[in-house]
Amino acid sequence: MTRQPVHFYQVGSFAVGNRLLSADDRTVQSLRERTNSIDSGHRACQGCGEALGARYALDAAMRATNDRVVAVNATGCLEVFSTPYPETSWRIPWLHSLFGNAPAVATGVAAALRVKGKSDVRVVAQAGDGGTVDIGFGALSGMFERNDDVLFICYDNEGYMNTGVQRSAATPPAARTATTDAVGPEPGNVFGTGKDLPRIAMAHDIPYVATATVADLHDLERKVERAMELHGARYLHVLVPCPLGWGTASNDTIHVARLAKESGLFPVFEAENGTLTSVSTIRRRVPVEQYLLLQRRYGHLFGKNPRPDIVARIQAMADENIARYGLVDESTESTEVNA
Amino acid sequence: MFQVRFHGRGGQGVVTAAELLAVAAFDEGRHAQAFPSFGSERTGAPVVSFCRIDDREIRTREPVMEPDALIIQDATLIHQVDLFAGLVHDGYALINTSRPFNELGFEDSLASFRHDRLITCPATELALEHLGRPLPNAALLGGFAALTGQITMKAIDTAVRERFEGPVGERNAAAAAAAFDFVASKVKELARASTD
Amino acid sequence: MLRQIEGSKAIAETVALCRPEVVCAYPISPQTHIIEAVGAMVKSGRLAQCEFINVESEFAAMSVAIGASATGARAYTATASQGLLFMLEAVFNASGLGLPIVMTLANRAIGAPINIWNDHSDAMAVRDAGWIQLFAETNQEAADLHVQAFRLAEELSVPVMVCMDGFILTHAVEGVDMLDQETVDAFLPPYEPRQVLDVDDPVSIGAMVGPEAFEEVRYLAYLRQRDALERIPEIAREFTQLTGRESGGLIRSYRTDDAEIIVVALGSVLGTIKDAVDIRRDAGERIGVVGITAFRPFPSEAVRAALAQARQVVVLEKSFSTGFGGVLSTDVAMSMRDLDFDLRTVIAGLGGRAITRRSLEDMLKRANDDELEPLTFLDLDHDAVERERERMRKVRRSGPSAENLLRDRAAFSSLPRGGGA
Numbered sequence: 019m020t021r022q023p024v025h026f027y028q029v030g031s032f033a034v035g036n037r038l039l040s041a042d043d044r045t046v047q048s049l050r051e052r053t054n055s056i057d058s059g060h061r062a063c064q065g066c067g068e069a070l071g072a073r074y075a076l077d078a079a080m081r082a083t084n085d086r087v088v089a090v091n092a093t094g095c096l097e098v099f100s101t102p103y104p105e106t107s108w109r110i111p112w113l114h115s116l117f118g119n120a121p122a123v124a125t126g127v128a129a130a131l132r133v134k135g136k137s138d139v140r141v142v143a144q145a146g147d148g149g150t151v152d153i154g155f156g157a158l159s160g161m162f163e164r165n166d167d168v169l170f171i172c173y174d175n176e177g178y179m180n181t182g183v184q185r186s187a188a189t190p191p192a193a194r195t196a197t198t199d200a201v202g203p204e205p206g207n208v209f210g211t212g213k214d215l216p217r218i219a220m221a222h223d224i225p226y227v228a229t230a231t232v233a234d235l236h237d238l239e240r241k242v243e244r245a246m247e248l249h250g251a252r253y254l255h256v257l258v259p260c261p262l263g264w265g266t267a268s269n270d271t272i273h274v275a276r277l278a279k280e281s282g283l284f285p286v287f288e289a290e291n292g293t294l295t296s297v298s299t300i301r302r303r304v305p306v307e308q309y310l311l312l313q314r315r316y317g318h319l320f321g322k323n324p325r326p327d328i329v330a331r332i333q334a335m336a337d338e339n340i341a342r343y344g345l346v347d348e349s350t351e352s353t354e355v356n357a
Numbered sequence: 358m359f360q361v362r363f364h365g366r367g368g369q370g371v372v373t374a375a376e377l378l379a380v381a382a383f384d385e386g387r388h389a390q391a392f393p394s395f396g397s398e399r400t401g402a403p404v405v406s407f408c409r410i411d412d413r414e415i416r417t418r419e420p421v422m423e424p425d426a427l428i429i430q431d432a433t434l435i436h437q438v439d440l441f442a443g444l445v446h447d448g449y450a451l452i453n454t455s456r457p458f459n460e461l462g463f464e465d466s467l468a469s470f471r472h473d474r475l476i477t478c479p480a481t482e483l484a485l486e487h488l489g490r491p492l493p494n495a496a497l498l499g500g501f502a503a504l505t506g507q508i509t510m511k512a513i514d515t516a517v518r519e520r521f522e523g524p525v526g527e528r529n530a531a532a533a534a535a536a537f538d539f540v541a542s543k544v545k546e547l548a549r550a551s552t553d
Numbered sequence: 554m555l556r557q558i559e560g561s562k563a564i565a566e567t568v569a570l571c572r573p574e575v576v577c578a579y580p581i582s583p584q585t586h587i588i589e590a591v592g593a594m595v596k597s598g599r600l601a602q603c604e605f606i607n608v609e610s611e612f613a614a615m616s617v618a619i620g621a622s623a624t625g626a627r628a629y630t631a632t633a634s635q636g637l638l639f640m641l642e643a644v645f646n647a648s649g650l651g652l653p654i655v656m657t658l659a660n661r662a663i664g665a666p667i668n669i670w671n672d673h674s675d676a677m678a679v680r681d682a683g684w685i686q687l688f689a690e691t692n693q694e695a696a697d698l699h700v701q702a703f704r705l706a707e708e709l710s711v712p713v714m715v716c717m718d719g720f721i722l723t724h725a726v727e728g729v730d731m732l733d734q735e736t737v738d739a740f741l742p743p744y745e746p747r748q749v750l751d752v753d754d755p756v757s758i759g760a761m762v763g764p765e766a767f768e769e770v771r772y773l774a775y776l777r778q779r780d781a782l783e784r785i786p787e788i789a790r791e792f793t794q795l796t797g798r799e800s801g802g803l804i805r806s807y808r809t810d811d812a813e814i815i816v817v818a819l820g821s822v823l824g825t826i827k828d829a830v831d832i833r834r835d836a837g838e839r840i841g842v843v844g845i846t847a848f849r850p851f852p853s854e855a856v857r858a859a860l861a862q863a864r865q866v867v868v869l870e871k872s873f874s875t876g877f878g879g880v881l882s883t884d885v886a887m888s889m890r891d892l893d894f895d896l897r898t899v900i901a902g903l904g905g906r907a908i909t910r911r912s913l914e915d916m917l918k919r920a921n922d923d924e925l926e927p928l929t930f931l932d933l934d935h936d937a938v939e940r941e942r943e944r945m946r947k948v949r950r951s952g953p954s955a956e957n958l959l960r961d962r963a964a965f966s967s968l969p970r971g972g973g974a
Contacts, residue, residue: 108755112750157613160613415824
């Protein structure tokens, strides 16, 4: 079949539709034979980043394993919105046990598959940030340390959204949640707190650790595929904006995720066996303000009583990430920053 | 039912000794039950273990309150523990020491017991000689067999060799045999003394 | 083959004969010898086709068992005391999901004050967790119950906890007639799950259930426990046919035929009680014993029938409900409602306090003379408690009670605390 060359129209996002890509470069989602691991009809909110991320991640995992995936799910939004009894969105074998034990349950599934000689069936465990960095942390560290053959995916929306937007150890400083109110001299979540789980995962020297956002779904799929090529404990940390918890417009989910990355606040990288192997550089650096302004959880930093001092501290965090991971390609930086 | 209480210190094989005696009795077709007094597992801490031997099923689970025999693996325990508590008046006591009886500070506690059944045995020295390590438990079981007649030396020998494989079993069995001979001759001596 | 063997080792070897496929373990006294022995068998290859996983907590141990069981593997773990509480959320979850996990509970007290010795507080704390709970009187029975437990669990899709007294049984070396592989294979068919994670037939397990069906789901669990009341004695009978040995069942009576007073108890203390009863019988007192093997489901009808003619029922418990009294007593009382009898609760053996035959004899004599209080604490040092109460009345910061009591009682005991029974 001859292909018609198409013009590449820039719309300011660097994103291109599958239609414009060669067949090999298209996403799993563009394939008619995709599995729809999470089928339509679930109860997620409009613009839910987690539903999007999970759909891409699991379908990619299915494709990478010839449709041999068992999923384990921690309690949380993903579990609740996907299985309002007696309905289920899952078209793959799926097990929910508890909030804090998904890594250990996945270990058990993997052990059972191994002992039964089903080496072709792979295990994906998934949880929100609460189930990963807080209540499930001990179990996750155990799973990492034993190098159990599980891909664990954290869908990070930076708080306990299912229970009404409370703070987790993944909630960023200054963000307003129901338990870190925007009042007092230091409104919102406290600076100098929180847990950087991808780095903690790397410290376990597990075969694969990666971060991704729902702004770059090609990248997310590629990382899932890479993870499924490997065995042992693998960790994928996906930033998934939550319109409800972040106070963002539901049509801004992708946009705000992209700004998290382009501001340097959410570094996107890969590591194998504890060593950084690739970094997604910032294509067009933006000040954190652009990212913050879209979200009502940071509303107290702007408006009538603006807090440029706090915004500056958040900018400093972004700058530290940029320096730590080398997120800005120095040779092109001047043009990118001013673009 | 014949009830034995073992006293010693953590690391001296007190629990193993009770188990070995139970296994030996079992091998002779009797019912036996061995169990430790739990918790004090630190090296050097006072440890107690128990063994019951009977010709019928042993149902009770209480600690041995009124032992028919005591095996004291470490004589210095007298300063910490009431070693002779509950010992029946015609009961046996086998004490691991190389020192003369009257130097142990036991006299007061032992006035009411049958002196021909209170025997000292240098089990640690015998263990050092045969085993090369100061582990007196197997040796004391040999001595126990000689003192009480509740178990044969052959059964002790078998149990020790079953528990410790190879040369360690050999040497422990040798220590037990030596202690058996030592105690047997001492028992004879005392019997002669009492008839004189 | 009859062997003189440590209880823990007998359990480990019997569990191995049951061909578990995933065993996960986190060490806690007095369960350690069991999992150490199973682990060694897996590592040496003697127990083949089995994954042994050293986990980071009891919560993970039960969770791994959940994952493995939901994937169709026969799963086993063991715990005690604090460990059981630490995994509690997953304990409920396992039964709610209908996963036939078998777990040994090496019964131990619960702190604070921390105490590693035996009582039944741990088992009682989870009596409503939806598990079947079987209590072993001897190591022979403990071993046999594990084989029956797998059979029962997998038939009914209900997890089973085999309770055996920590240290008293786990660390006791006594004669156990060990089963062989052929016998166990004949008794225990391979695990055929009711629901399983299967890529060729995907199901969602563990979905949320709202008020519209939750009660029905719970009622189904109740019915499964009722079914267990039928199956437990049937399985025990089958076991007897195969081995010639009586192990398991719902309850077991001893010298109750003409008994006016019947003592009810769980676990290894039954042996000492029987010895005490024999002595009181010789003194002309008509006393009998009912041992309860199946505590959950509670065999109300069998208990009622066994106790029906008794004038007085003495429930001896190694646990108690702090704000009330007897735990087992409540179940016995409910089973006996509208019958005319006196119920006496005796709390004994807490935190490893030795239950001596002599104390039991004395207690039985008082029962026979109708002198037993409704709630009695066996061998309780009332004077020491009163002295501590007095200290607490006088001084606000009267110091830690446990320490005060220990100092107070130090002179009383020459043997190390704990002992057996």
